[in-house]
Amino acid sequence: MPPARYAIANLIHFDQPFPNQPIAPEIVLQLLDKIGSPASMAMAGSRFFGMVTGGSLPVALAANWLAAAWDQNSVLYRITPGTAFLEQVALRWLLDVLHLPSDCAGAFVTGATAANFTALAAARHAVLKREGWNVEADGLFGATPIAVAVSEEAHPTLLKALGLLGLGRNRVVKVPVDSQGRMRPNAIPALTHPAIICTQVGNVNTGACDPVGEICDRAKEIGAWVHVDGAFGLWAAAAPSLAHLTAGVEEADSWATDAHKWLNVPHDCGLAFVRDAKALQAAMAITADYLPTVSDRRNPSDYTPELSRRARGVEVWAVLRSLGRSGLADLIERTCRHARHFAQELKAAGYKILNDVQLNQVLVSFGDAETTQRIIADIQAEGTCWCGGTIWQGQTAMRICVSSWATTDADVEKSLAVMLRIAGKYCSRELASV
Numbered sequence: 001m002p003p004a005r006y007a008i009a010n011l012i013h014f015d016q017p018f019p020n021q022p023i024a025p026e027i028v029l030q031l032l033d034k035i036g037s038p039a040s041m042a043m044a045g046s047r048f049f050g051m052v053t054g055g056s057l058p059v060a061l062a063a064n065w066l067a068a069a070w071d072q073n074s075v076l077y078r079i080t081p082g083t084a085f086l087e088q089v090a091l092r093w094l095l096d097v098l099h100l101p102s103d104c105a106g107a108f109v110t111g112a113t114a115a116n117f118t119a120l121a122a123a124r125h126a127v128l129k130r131e132g133w134n135v136e137a138d139g140l141f142g143a144t145p146i147a148v149a150v151s152e153e154a155h156p157t158l159l160k161a162l163g164l165l166g167l168g169r170n171r172v173v174k175v176p177v178d179s180q181g182r183m184r185p186n187a188i189p190a191l192t193h194p195a196i197i198c199t200q201v202g203n204v205n206t207g208a209c210d211p212v213g214e215i216c217d218r219a220k221e222i223g224a225w226v227h228v229d230g231a232f233g234l235w236a237a238a239a240p241s242l243a244h245l246t247a248g249v250e251e252a253d254s255w256a257t258d259a260h261k262w263l264n265v266p267h268d269c270g271l272a273f274v275r276d277a278k279a280l281q282a283a284m285a286i287t288a289d290y291l292p293t294v295s296d297r298r299n300p301s302d303y304t305p306e307l308s309r310r311a312r313g314v315e316v317w318a319v320l321r322s323l324g325r326s327g328l329a330d331l332i333e334r335t336c337r338h339a340r341h342f343a344q345e346l347k348a349a350g351y352k353i354l355n356d357v358q359l360n361q362v363l364v365s366f367g368d369a370e371t372t373q374r375i376i377a378d379i380q381a382e383g384t385c386w387c388g389g390t391i392w393q394g395q396t397a398m399r400i401c402v403s404s405w406a407t408t409d410a411d412v413e414k415s416l417a418v419m420l421r422i423a424g425k426y427c428s429r430e431l432a433s434v
């Protein structure tokens, strides 16, 4: 359910002059609930298909509350050993279940944007170190320029991360893609070292995955660093029936993914993995006389852009401990099955599915752009489910992302019934004439 108009209008009650006197915390919380709750989008619900973000699994939410109550500033092992250790175990499990090299370093950050930034900072360090340049100490001025290749379909946050690192959002080489948005390996231009190639598994529209293994083979010829933006798609590796989609990702040098998407933990929680642990540490670790940074155990902040940080590893550990290998595979496979069902039923009703539904993304066109947009708006207003719109290779589409643990077959049927009823009102004449 999107928030009703009256609920949004009521937000004005939050905006009183800054109070001079304290009031009871209970009253503050009542206000938040009374005004804030109705004005929230039902993203935790089972029929929110608007982004690739899942809801929070109950165990994740409870672990998140517990960790918040512990209030550990999870920076250094010697100060917060419990949460630092949980991170370390969660990291080992993640590398295992995602089939990444077991000696990778990892960072728990805010999301895939920050994870791309973190991993690419390690890439920047490593490729320039080979040129005899210390980028952390000396910056980019005077360094050998780094060639950066991305696909035409790179997520905008990947470009943003490159911009933040001084590598430029626009000075990249854009590699052409196929009809599903996958990078064409033989279209990668000749690059010379230092070079970074940014691949993607899980296109935000189609769900398609770049052929990372093939791209790695090409990259090896010139010693380029290969990064994988796998914000949601990397989780396909955790599901036996889908793992072929991410074949070869383990050959890359760094990976970014989200836990707040398909792992269904609360926002904000992302993960960066880097094969060359020293490169990530070189980019991120600091020392200070007032901090006990020296430890033979893993210090979380040696791997992250932030120093002070919440203990994101707690909820990740909790979900992995609760689902186990088979539970996680089931979550990924089940959501993909729901996506396929959406696509089958919409196609059977005569609407056009614009993508090969291999993962959890469905793009459906109800006809021309205007009709599709009207139908999306009506579905959103009706409130049973929520889907957004997009433009895929010039065609306007409704985008259905199934990422929540809570979505059931009944949710899919209920949502389909609404979609078909609303679309039918606009399209009956059009379809009758086909």
Ligand SMILES: *Cc1c(COP(=O)(O)O)cnc(C)c1O
Pocket: 052, 110, 111, 112, 113, 114, 155, 157, 158, 200, 202, 203, 204, 229, 230, 231, 232, 258, 270
């Ligand atoms: C969602 C997404 C991002 C950005 O992730 P945030 O967690 O919102 O920072 C980056 N890349 C891809 C492919 C995504 O799907």
